[in-house]
Amino acid sequence: MRVAVTGAGGRLGSALRDALGGSSFVTDLLAWDLPEHDLDDPESAERLVGRDRPDAVVHTAAWTDVDGCARDPRLAMRRNGTAAGEMAEACVRHGAALVTISTNEVFDGRRTDGRPYGPIDVANPANPYGAAKLAGEQAARAAFGATGDDFAGAALMPAGRCDSTIPPLAIVRTAWLFGPPGSDFPLKILAAAERARAEGRTLDLVSDEFGTPTYAPDLAAAIASLLAAADGDGRRVAGGIHQVVNGGSASRAEWAREVLRLVGVTVPTRDVPMSTWPRPSTPPAWAVLEPTPLPGGPLRDWRAALAEYLTEQIPTQEASR
Numbered sequence: 399m400r401v402a403v404t405g406a407g408g409r410l411g412s413a414l415r416d417a418l419g420g421s422s423f424v425t426d427l428l429a430w431d432l433p434e435h436d437l438d439d440p441e442s443a444e445r446l447v448g449r450d451r452p453d454a455v456v457h458t459a460a461w462t463d464v465d466g467c468a469r470d471p472r473l474a475m476r477r478n479g480t481a482a483g484e485m486a487e488a489c490v491r492h493g494a495a496l497v498t499i500s501t502n503e504v505f506d507g508r509r510t511d512g513r514p515y516g517p518i519d520v521a522n523p524a525n526p527y528g529a530a531k532l533a534g535e536q537a538a539r540a541a542f543g544a545t546g547d548d549f550a551g552a553a554l555m556p557a558g559r560c561d562s563t564i565p566p567l568a569i570v571r572t573a574w575l576f577g578p579p580g581s582d583f584p585l586k587i588l589a590a591a592e593r594a595r596a597e598g599r600t601l602d603l604v605s606d607e608f609g610t611p612t613y614a615p616d617l618a619a620a621i622a623s624l625l626a627a628a629d630g631d632g633r634r635v636a637g638g639i640h641q642v643v644n645g646g647s648a649s650r651a652e653w654a655r656e657v658l659r660l661v662g663v664t665v666p667t668r669d670v671p672m673s674t675w676p677r678p679s680t681p682p683a684w685a686v687l688e689p690t691p692l693p694g695g696p697l698r699d700w701r702a703a704l705a706e707y708l709t710e711q712i713p714t715q716e717a718s719r
């Protein structure tokens with residue numbers, strides 16, 4: 399299979415290049431990123447898909463600055479909504495399957511029954527980033543003719559089964575990504591803890607925002623499995639709305655304390671509400687996704703993934719000081 403990845407230099411894009419590059423079913427891996435692939439250019443998707451003719455595109459490129467999206471909702475809609483639709487239309491025109499990445503922020507997070515959001519729950523974004531990502535989902539579904547309830551529930555079928563009536567479109571919702579490259583939540587918490595310790599302060603941690611930390615390499619392996627499951631049957635991806643997150647859930651404070659525990663950092667901490675730091679974008683308070691079945695079984699618990707990541711990451715950090 400010839401697979402193209404947009405946003406190839408980003409957190410998920412980098413992990414996908416590793417996961418797909420090592421997969422036996424991938425014959426060619428095309429890495430698309432700025433300036434060649436530009437979400438601001440309405441011709442960009444058609445130009446690349448028409449030129450390179452991939453069998454499948456994994457569309458990770460997005461404007462992921464949620465506060466930036468709240469300051470400029472029109473640009474957010476262009477990059478995260480309209481451009482996803484253009485990529486879907488180009489894929490349909492050239493017979494390529496599409497995996498497009500979406501977010502837990504399509505839900506408003508106001509649920510209070512303690513249950514996770516499922517793929518057939520009604521989306522209702524609470525901020526411009528979520529609204530634009532939902533518009534991207536809807537535009538992709540319209541392009542593939544995947545507007546019915548059967549599409550939304552298709553990923554709940556036994557893992558790996560590819561229903562031939564479902565179009566070759568996989569919407570993959572995920573949450574709270576961590577992993578290389580660049581600074582992510584675990585590395586930001588470690589830096590904040592170091593500052594708090596140096597200044598003799600308490601480290602304030604948000605305890606009323608919940609989600610599922612997800613390790614980008616685990617998500618990338620799951621996406622590879624959705625492509626591999628369909629390889630050979632002419633459909634090229636297990637279609638539907640997939641929700642792919644590591645196991646378990648946590649508040650930001652619980653996630654931060656696990657980072658500190660694993661690295662052995664001791665600093666006094668205090669639970670605070672998210673309202674402590676007013677932001678242009680309001681994150682959903684309860685943004686926990688129900689994972690849908692995967693061909694290789696559920697992803698491991700987020701704590702196990704975090705432990706592996708920090709074991710690999712911290713020596714690298716120490717060496718680069």
Ligand SMILES: NC(=O)c1ccc[n+]([C@@H]2O[C@H](COP(=O)([O-])OP(=O)(O)OC[C@H]3O[C@@H](n4cnc5c(N)ncnc54)[C@H](OP(=O)(O)O)[C@@H]3O)[C@@H](O)[C@H]2O)c1
Pocket residue numbers: 404405406407408409410411431432435436437438457458459460461462477499500501502531572573574575576
């Ligand atoms: N991060 C999370 O916690 C999270 C949670 C849920 C869902 N998601 C979704 O998961 C996907 C991957 O996220 P990520 O964390 O890997 O994001 P990321 O690290 O910010 O990477 C985004 C990629 O998109 C590229 N990009 C940004 N603006 C672009 C533009 N105008 N034109 C073309 N490419 C552009 C970036 O290129 P440059 O680096 O050159 O700017 C980068 O390669 C996104 O669709 C995101 O919405 C992320």
